[in-house]
Amino acid sequence: MYEPFAADAAPELPPDAASALWPACLDVLAQEMPEQQFNTWIKPLVVQVEPDFSRLTIFVANRFKLDWIRAQYAGRISTLLEQLHGHTVQVELALAQRAAPAKPTIDRAAERPAAHPAAAPEAPAAPPEPDPARGGSRSRLNSALTFDTLVEGSANRMARAAALHVAGSPGRLYNPLFIYGGVGLGKTHLMHAVGNKLLVSQPDAKVLYIHAEQFVSDVVKSYQRKTFDEFKERYHSLDLLLIDDVQFFANKDRTQEEFFNAFEALLAKKSHIVMTSDTYPKGLADIHERLVSRFDSGLTVALEPPELEMRVAILINKAVAEGTEMPEEVAFFVAKNVRSNVRELEGALRKILAYSRFNQKEISIQLAREALRDLLSIQNRQISVENIQKTVADYYKIKVADMYSKKRPASIARPRQIAMYLAKELTQKSLPEIGELFGGRDHTTVLHAVRKIGGERQQLTELNQQLHVLEQTLKG
Ligand SMILES: Nc1ncnc2c1ncn2[C@@H]1O[C@H](COP(=O)(O)OP(=O)(O)OP(=O)(O)O)[C@@H](O)[C@H]1O
Numbered sequence: 001m002y003e004p005f006a007a008d009a010a011p012e013l014p015p016d017a018a019s020a021l022w023p024a025c026l027d028v029l030a031q032e033m034p035e036q037q038f039n040t041w042i043k044p045l046v047v048q049v050e051p052d053f054s055r056l057t058i059f060v061a062n063r064f065k066l067d068w069i070r071a072q073y074a075g076r077i078s079t080l081l082e083q084l085h086g087h088t089v090q091v092e093l094a095l096a097q098r099a100a101p102a103k104p105t106i107d108r109a110a111e112r113p114a115a116h117p118a119a120a121p122e123a124p125a126a127p128p129e130p131d132p133a134r135g136g137s138r139s140r141l142n143s144a145l146t147f148d149t150l151v152e153g154s155a156n157r158m159a160r161a162a163a164l165h166v167a168g169s170p171g172r173l174y175n176p177l178f179i180y181g182g183v184g185l186g187k188t189h190l191m192h193a194v195g196n197k198l199l200v201s202q203p204d205a206k207v208l209y210i211h212a213e214q215f216v217s218d219v220v221k222s223y224q225r226k227t228f229d230e231f232k233e234r235y236h237s238l239d240l241l242l243i244d245d246v247q248f249f250a251n252k253d254r255t256q257e258e259f260f261n262a263f264e265a266l267l268a269k270k271s272h273i274v275m276t277s278d279t280y281p282k283g284l285a286d287i288h289e290r291l292v293s294r295f296d297s298g299l300t301v302a303l304e305p306p307e308l309e310m311r312v313a314i315l316i317n318k319a320v321a322e323g324t325e326m327p328e329e330v331a332f333f334v335a336k337n338v339r340s341n342v343r344e345l346e347g348a349l350r351k352i353l354a355y356s357r358f359n360q361k362e363i364s365i366q367l368a369r370e371a372l373r374d375l376l377s378i379q380n381r382q383i384s385v386e387n388i389q390k391t392v393a394d395y396y397k398i399k400v401a402d403m404y405s406k407k408r409p410a411s412i413a414r415p416r417q418i419a420m421y422l423a424k425e426l427t428q429k430s431l432p433e434i435g436e437l438f439g440g441r442d443h444t445t446v447l448h449a450v451r452k453i454g455g456e457r458q459q460l461t462e463l464n465q466q467l468h469v470l471e472q473t474l475k476g
Pocket residue numbers: 145149150151152156181182183184185186187188189190314342343346
């Protein structure tokens with residue numbers, strides 16, 4: 001498409017010039033790309049850079065442009081930023097009307113000449129240090145992620161109800177609220193919804209949404225700069241702390257200690273804490289026991305992969321939000337084929353919308369089939385529960401029928417538990433769906449098996465090896 005700038009030709013910025021990062025990136029892109037492409041796609045971009053330059057958010061006017069920029073340019077931008085800054089800079093894309101800050105503290109490419117690398121533009125003003133303050137603007141909340149835009153289904157009913165309760169009466173029941181589940185199931189959405197709802201009823205509340213990695217980085221910074229008092233003031237004074245992906249605290253002792261202190265301080269003053277993780281508290285690896293037990297001391301709720309009807313509702317709602325109508329039969333077709341998580345569902349929807357616009361065709365099952373060609377062929381190759389049952393039965397020399405039977409001798413029950421564990425690990429099926437496929441067992445039986453085998457795997461080398469062999473066999 002265009003000739004990338006040679007890696008060693010990209011000028012490295014001195015650390016103190018980091019605020020000129022985006023302009024420098026633009027200069028390189030302007031040289032690399034045909035002028036018309038640059039002017040159409042890159043020049044109008046508005047960006048926001050995190051104060052520590054760990055992340056750069058690109059705001060784009062509409063979904064179509066967002067998809068295009070993500071597909072065509074995001075990779076190159078990310079590589080360039082890393083070359084220029086010397087560290088990884090996470091690149092994110094967001095819709096301008098929904099997520100752009102009211103007054104972007106940003107460099108606007110359109111205000112600068114397109115391709116004059118020598119004429120170093122004025123450094124953009126860095127956004128203020130995101131101190132949590134009263135009200136929403138510095139809470140890092142995304143105002144688009146609310147309870148209104150969250151579709152309810154049995155997969156998230158309990159978590160949603162608990163989150164609603166916390167938003168209505170923070171500091172009382174369910175403190176901390178610990179939400180766990182696989183990728184793209186709505187954990188972050190739910191957290192933002194709690195913060196946004198609380199701010200509607202209490203606009204002065206001190207709310208902060210933060211990713212665990214950012215917390216780690218704040219701890220490191222306050223260490224380096226000896227600003228622990230400020231750090232404490234910032235975190236210990238909150239009314240609501242929303243902290244995402246706490247599994248990232250693994251092996252970070254100092255961070256865990258600081259989080260423990262913040263946790264105790266917040267609970268003592270009846271502030272609320274909501275956390276998310278990819279696993280339940282006891283499943284967290286390399287996190288201190290005293291922290292794990294505190295994570296589990298309020299309410300722990302799971303988010304399951306959405307069931308079919310919920311996936312259909314999500315597709316239809318998201319299409320409406322994009323200004324398009326998706327016929328129900330198309331939504332069912334997509335929902336039947338994209339089962340893993342909501343993020344993938346959104347991706348499928350974006351592909352269908354883009355495909356329909358490009359080809360100027362109505363949305364139909366045929367069009368969806370064409371737009372999702374690649375994805376559908378991958379789905380067909382996915383591991384099935386039936387295959388897992390057969391492979392595990394062969395390996396442990398039991399009958400496949402024993403996978404569904406009620407027999408309980410250990411020689412049968414254990415392989416069955418192993419198969420349940422693998423079904424949860426390697427497929428996108430929910431616990432109830434797996435239970436159903438194992439002779440109509442209850443989802444709690446499956447959960448017990450998943451926890452037991454997962455826990456033992458950490459301790460028993462032999463079991464770990466067996467599981468490894470089974471996984472390799474199944475993945476082919
Ligand atoms: N029930 C739902 N209704 C509508 N949209 C949803 C729902 N659940 C998730 N989403 C959307 O799916 C996308 C992924 O959700 P989110 O980022 O909250 O997932 P996550 O569980 O935090 O994933 P990860 O672990 O990868 O961070 C978001 O755009 C979110 O708005």
